[in-house]
Amino acid sequence: xxxxxxxxxxxxxxxxxxxxxxxxxxxxxxxxxxxxxxxxxxxxxxxxxxxxxxxxxxxxxxxxxxxxxxxxxxxxxxxxxxxxxxxxxxxxxxxxxxxxxxxxxxxxxxxxxxxxxxxxxxxxxxxxxxxxxxxxxxxxxxxxxxxxxxxxxxxxxxxxxxxxxxxxxxxxxxxxxxxxxxxxxxxxxxxxxxxxxxxxxxxxxxxxxxxxxxxxxxxxxxxxxxxxxxxxxxxxxxxxxxxxxxxxxxxxxxxxxxxxxxxxxxxxxxxxxxxxxxxxxxxxxxxxxxxxxxxxxxxxxxxxxxxxxxxxxxxxxxxxxxxxxxxxxxxxxxxxxxxxxxxxxxxxxxxxxxxxxxxxxxxxxxxxxxxxxxxxxxxxxxxxxxxxxxxxxxxxxxxxxxx
Ligand SMILES: [Zn+2]
Numbered sequence: 001x002x003x004x005x006x007x008x009x010x011x012x013x014x015x016x017x018x019x020x021x022x023x024x025x026x027x028x029x030x031x032x033x034x035x036x037x038x039x040x041x042x043x044x045x046x047x048x049x050x051x052x053x054x055x056x057x058x059x060x061x062x063x064x065x066x067x068x069x070x071x072x073x074x075x076x077x078x079x080x081x082x083x084x085x086x087x088x089x090x091x092x093x094x095x096x097x098x099x100x101x102x103x104x105x106x107x108x109x110x111x112x113x114x115x116x117x118x119x120x121x122x123x124x125x126x127x128x129x130x131x132x133x134x135x136x137x138x139x140x141x142x143x144x145x146x147x148x149x150x151x152x153x154x155x156x157x158x159x160x161x162x163x164x165x166x167x168x169x170x171x172x173x174x175x176x177x178x179x180x181x182x183x184x185x186x187x188x189x190x191x192x193x194x195x196x197x198x199x200x201x202x203x204x205x206x207x208x209x210x211x212x213x214x215x216x217x218x219x220x221x222x223x224x225x226x227x228x229x230x231x232x233x234x235x236x237x238x239x240x241x242x243x244x245x246x247x248x249x250x251x252x253x254x255x256x257x258x259x260x261x262x263x264x265x266x267x268x269x270x271x272x273x274x275x276x277x278x279x280x281x282x283x284x285x286x287x288x289x290x291x292x293x294x295x296x297x298x299x300x301x302x303x304x305x306x307x308x309x310x311x312x313x314x315x316x317x318x319x320x321x322x323x324x325x326x327x328x329x330x331x332x333x334x335x336x337x338x339x340x341x342x343x344x345x346x347x348x349x350x351x352x353x354x355x356x357x358x359x360x361x362x363x364x365x366x367x368x369x370x371x372x373x374x375x376x377x378x379x380x381x382x383x384x385x386x387x388x389x390x391x392x393x394x395x396x397x398x399x400x401x402x403x
Pocket of ligand 1: 109113133
């Protein structure tokens with residue numbers, strides 16, 4: 001069971017609560033009373049199962065110590081229900097009173113009268129002794145001219161606990177789309193499905209350029225409208241395929257943190273995903289997660305292929321010998337240097353083995369397959385690729401272009 005001084009205040013009600021504490025503390029300081037404080041114990045995120053909307057609650061504990069007057073302090077205010085002896089009990093946070101005071105009626109243990117009073121107070125001294133005292137006897141009992149200010153402290157604490165208690169409930173009709181937060185997973189599922197059904201992703205900048213709405217905004221609005229039970233939407237249900245894609249993408253984003261070098265985009269994406277929530281501000285970047293993940297997959301695949309191609313190249317020919325080879329020109333580039341311009345040919349033989357040749361005047365065309373006589377100058381590895389370096393290439397026979 002929760003401590004009775006603990007409250008779960010909804011984020012939308014929190015500013016009002018803080019304001020109240022501040023206001024009462026101004027009064028407390030004026031009277032030299034101890035300040036009323038609260039501690040935030042934790043932030044509790046509640047996710048609505050239906051709408052996937054997340055709400056933050058602040059779990060707080062209220063602290064207040066009643067000021068002492070001649071060795072006594074105000075512990076509780078009792079409100080007696082007329083014609084009965086039952087009392088409504090308000091006890092200051094962090095204190096307790098004997099349960100008997102729930103049924104003690106409006107008695108005054110100072111003058112021992114039992115007449116009806118609406119309010120009585122329970123005071124406690126340093127020895128832990130309790131006394132229920134009527135409002136009009138406070139002055140006499142405490143030997144102080146103005147004990148009612150002290151009693152007020154109780155009232156303030158009571159107001160504050162009412163405020164905290166009210167803060168636990170939310171008026172959901174007044175929620176604006178800007179204040180919403182949604183569960184990250186569900187939002188990304190939604191984006192994945194949206195892209196699947198519409199066939200495209202529009203980033204914020206691209207959308208602005210086209211004067212259209214971005215995918216992030218469209219999904220956000222659909223989720224908000226779904227919550228508000230408006231039915232105009234593209235996504236009716238989310239496929240397993242989209243969920244799987246989204247889950248992989250989320251996992252990928254969270255693992256970005258293990259990478260050494262992240263660009264700003266990746267860093268922001270990583271941070272946005274780590275909270276497991278999407279808000280109005282982060283919806284754009286989180287919506288881009290699916291395409292970013294797919295792009296990264298493509299990149300990895302491309303690198304894999306390149307690496308495989310590179311690693312499959314073997315040396316050929318005998319160094320120092322002049323031999324005949326049939327090779328295809330895969331790339332040709334003009335290189336300018338101090339010594340003049342030359343043409344670098346990159347060849348590939350039918351087994352995917354790579355050769356290079358620097359020519360000063362002669363050149364072959366890209367895509368052309370040629371049979372040449374050449375001297376094998378060197379076998380050399382360049383960027384993980386085994387390359388055969390040729391010199392003095394002369395064409396023996398020209399064959400057709402390879403398509
Ligand atoms: Zn009395």
